[in-house]
Amino acid sequence: MTKAAQNIVLSPSRDIPFNKLILSQSNVRRIKAGVSVEELAEDIARRGLLQSLNVRPVVDADGVETGTFEIPAGGRRFQALSLLVKQKRLAKTAPIPCIVRDAASEILAEDDSLAENMQRVALHPLDQFRAFQALREKGQGEEAIAAAFFVTPQIVKQRLKLASVAPALLEVYAEDGMTLEQLIAFTVNPDPGRQVQVWDAVKNSWNKEPYSIRRMLTETSVRASDRRAVFVGVDAYEAAGGVVLRDLFQGDDGGWLEDPALLDQLVAAKLQAETEALVSEGWKWIEVATDLPYGYSHGLRRLAGDPAPMSDEESAAHAALLAEYRGLEEEYSGQDEYPEEVDARLGQLEITMEALGQRPLIYDPAEIGRAGVFVTLDRDGSLAVYRGYVRPEDEPREETAVQDGDGADVTGQGGDVGFSNWKPSATFAGGTVITSRGQPIGADASDEEDDGALKPLPERLVMELTAHRTLALREAIGRSPDVALTLLLLKLVTDTFRTSSASGSCLEASVRHVYMSAQAPNLKDSVVAKLVDERHAAWGADLPLGDDAALWDYLTVLNHGSRLALLAHCLSFGI
Known part of the structure; x- marks a missing residue:
């Protein structure tokens, strides 16, 4: 029973x-x-x-x-x-x-x-997301929902964003097939199809971390912190119809710009507008590029401009700032450290004086007519304008003393072989006109009176004398290591720092600058590029590059360590 x-x-x-x-x-x-x-x-x-x-x-x-x-x-x-x-x-x-x-x-x-x-069972997060969505669909706003459940409107936006993820992915999350952090990562891109596509790609992968999912969902987008976006401005991009992806759950530096093509169009248009102000300055050319490659100025001569003088008002302001700066230094000179407010004021004075001291450069108008300007974007998204670069083909032409086009030097009086008697001459349609003591040579003897004037040496004799001189120089250089090092440095410095291909060196040695044809866009902003550029600029500021004789004298008096350091720097450009 x-x-x-x-x-x-x-x-x-x-x-x-x-x-x-x-x-x-x-x-x-x-x-x-x-x-x-x-x-x-x-x-x-x-x-x-x-x-x-x-x-x-x-x-x-x-x-x-x-x-x-x-x-x-x-x-x-x-x-x-x-x-x-x-x-x-x-x-x-x-x-x-x-x-x-x-x-x-x-x-x-x-x-x-x-x-x-x-025995209470906590509400599954997905149920909460969907409940918020249902409330909004029935007419409640985000502010009202937030007030009803004592959360911030931002939290409500986040929950609603999670509820809008592709339904297939929400089901995976409901079955514990992905973590909440992974689900959050999918909210960065509102395209359900793309979300599912990325999940299919990573679900069986060892690398399905949220940051990896987020990167895949934004790989065709541009960060709002990108210098192009900073230059144009996100507001201008959106006003032109561009879409911005935003991450409601973590810092996103302003989001991602979904339309790179539109962004590039806006950048190009703004850069073009910025160059219009430069046209009136009279430059021969202006090259505009979003990103200049490393070594973009190689082979070009940089003009040395003079800083524009300060106006009377600027000079007075600078003097007042300097007086205040020195007064504070003198007042607190006996203390181990400055008071916080004094230290802050000194910093402000330094920044203001530095800004006043950064004067625009004034160039020779004749040089401006043959030089050009590079216009690009700096790493922080600001406009960068590099003025005063002369291309080799725009350099003033200097005539080389030649005879019959064979490149041999023509002697002066007494059979001396050199350049002391030669002056530049104009270029005519018939070719280069060569002069001696200011008079053209190479004319037919029958057209001139035989008044005992200097006659060119026969070509064969010039070649034989040149061979004797060359061998004598080889012997002399071979037993003079210091002179040999100076000669090598002179040639390498000329190759490295001068932009013109013309060189008066007798040495057949050279550094051929190697240009990286394949390079990352940010190569010129890398740490090593900055180190090379700074070292190059430091040497360039000291070297007397305009005169071979002065350059020889400079190199001769350099100490041994500096000569080797300069040699290493020049050789590095051939690597």
Whole structure:
């Protein structure tokens, strides 16, 4: 005979006046967690009590009910109700829905309190995302939803963004197939198709970290921190119809620009507009590029301009700043360190004086007519204008002393072979006109009177004399290491620092500058590029490049270590 199943009898519910309820000491919750009592009170005031209190009759020593009820489960709700009563928003005798446990029950009060707290199942985050979405679809705005659930509008936007991820990916997340951090990464791109495509690519990969997902979703976009975006401005890009992807969950430096082609068009248009102001300066050419390659100025001569003088107002302002700076230095010279406000003021004075000292350069108008300008973007997105570069083909032409086009030198008086008697001459349609002592040579002898004037030496004799001189120089250089090093340095310095191919050196040694045809866009901004450029500029500032004789004298008096350092620098350009 089977035993009949015992029917379950639930504890009855009833409304009990608030002033008949007290908080039980059997409540197991001691540590505050979750929503604050103040927020819970506001929620009860808005929507009422959603869950009844679990109470037990309080009995006296004889086991007789006193008419008061203790609350082992629902203490936070009771505290929220107490706050509303204290604020006079709820009457002291207001009926409170309660589940009343029999005072003689075998279930302990602590058992009820523990069960109510432990058997709760937290809402899955996806359910919360979808609930927010449902509220918005039914007409509630983000601000109203945020106020109702005591969160910020930004959090509501984030939850709604998560709910808008491709449904297939939300199901994967619901089945614990991806983490919340991975799901968050997919929100950076609103295209569901692209989201699914990226997930299919990474789901079986060892590398499916959120940052990798985010990178794949934005790989065809341009960061808002990119110098092109900074130059144009994100507002201008959006005004032109461009779309910006934004990450609501972490810093994104302003987001990603979805239309690189549009961005490049805007950059080109703005760069072109910036160059219009340069046209009036009279330069022969202007080259505009978003990014100039490393070594872009190789082979070009840089004009040496003079800083523009300060106006009277600027000079007076600079003098006043300098006087204040020196006064502060003198006043606090005896102290180990400056007071914070004094140190800050000195820094401001230095910056202001430096700005006044950075004067625009004034160039020779004749040089401007043969020189050009590079216009590009600096690494921080600002406009960069590099003025005063002369191409080799635009250099003033200097005639070389030649005879019959064979390149041999023509002698002066006494058979000396050299350049001391030669002067540049004009170039005519018939070829180069060569002069001696200011007079052209090479004319037919029958056209001139035979007055004992100098006649050119025969070509064969010139070649034989040149061979003797060359061999003598080889012998002399071979036993003079210091002269040999100076000669080598002269040639290498000329190859490295001069932009014109013309050179008066007799040495057949050279550095052929190697140009990197394949290079990353940021090569010229790299640390090593800056080191090379700084070293090159430092040497260039010291070397007397305009005169071979002065350059020879300079190289001769350099100490041994400096000569070797300069040699290494020049040779490095042939690597």
